[in-house]
Amino acid sequence: MCAFQTLTYTGGIGSEDRCLYGFCVIRHTFADTVSGEEAGVTHGARRWRRAAGNVLLGVSLGLLAYYSLTTLMGWLAQRDLREQVADVPVFVDERPGQTITDEGPPLDFDGWEGEDLAWWSALAPGAPFARLVIPAMDLDALVVNGVTPADLRRGPGWIDWTDLPGPSGTVGISGHRTTYGAPFRRLGELAEGDTIDLFSPYRRYRYEVTATLVVTPDQVEVVASTEPPTLTLTACHPPYSAAYRLAVQADLVEVRRLESDIE
Numbered sequence: 001m002c003a004f005q006t007l008t009y010t011g012g013i014g015s016e017d018r019c020l021y022g023f024c025v026i027r028h029t030f031a032d033t034v035s036g037e038e039a040g041v042t043h044g045a046r047r048w049r050r051a052a053g054n055v056l057l058g059v060s061l062g063l064l065a066y067y068s069l070t071t072l073m074g075w076l077a078q079r080d081l082r083e084q085v086a087d088v089p090v091f092v093d094e095r096p097g098q099t100i101t102d103e104g105p106p107l108d109f110d111g112w113e114g115e116d117l118a119w120w121s122a123l124a125p126g127a128p129f130a131r132l133v134i135p136a137m138d139l140d141a142l143v144v145n146g147v148t149p150a151d152l153r154r155g156p157g158w159i160d161w162t163d164l165p166g167p168s169g170t171v172g173i174s175g176h177r178t179t180y181g182a183p184f185r186r187l188g189e190l191a192e193g194d195t196i197d198l199f200s201p202y203r204r205y206r207y208e209v210t211a212t213l214v215v216t217p218d219q220v221e222v223v224a225s226t227e228p229p230t231l232t233l234t235a236c237h238p239p240y241s242a243a244y245r246l247a248v249q250a251d252l253v254e255v256r257r258l259e260s261d262i263e
Contacts, residue, residue, distance in 0.1 A: 074181025077154035172223035207250035
């Protein structure tokens, strides 16, 4: 019999159906062989699939709510930090670079000990430390003094066992990539030559990116002190994982005084 030959089939309902051979045989076999037990298994599987779908939906909504909440908390924390330093113009000005003077040497550390060093030395843990501006990341955030979990919920944190911005040493700053505003979400997008500006109340420290590394959490040498002044930004890597650390290194290329000091 040809595969495309038609067949007369009586389906037991008092009428005849005419159809393609293959379709009729498959339909007849399925209808006659599905048992009550198999139907029950199919119904149970559907219930489990429905339950699993509901669980996945609940987890997805929970994660969305969590990340939305932490983003809001990060934004509110940054607003609170700016209110704490309202008397420091460069920390609250819309355009901090407009107060920079071109006078003096490219690396102007004149009076650094009595100004920046004295100001940072007097900071309490968790206090606003500096303003960090990275155009390539569309980032403008206040850095806090410390990297405890509570500190990092408020913004990027200065690693308090690394060097201060100054004539030598490595400044280490860490930040979140996925929660609490995710200030370092785009850290991996930085490329060689990109600029990183770090503002104290008295100076702008400009760094240029030189390298990007992926290291394990115990490779603290990426923030080890150096003779030339450098900066290292770190964050967990990949996003949503703490298996590795992304480290962006930069060299200090310019230090300029600000025209306005603390009021």
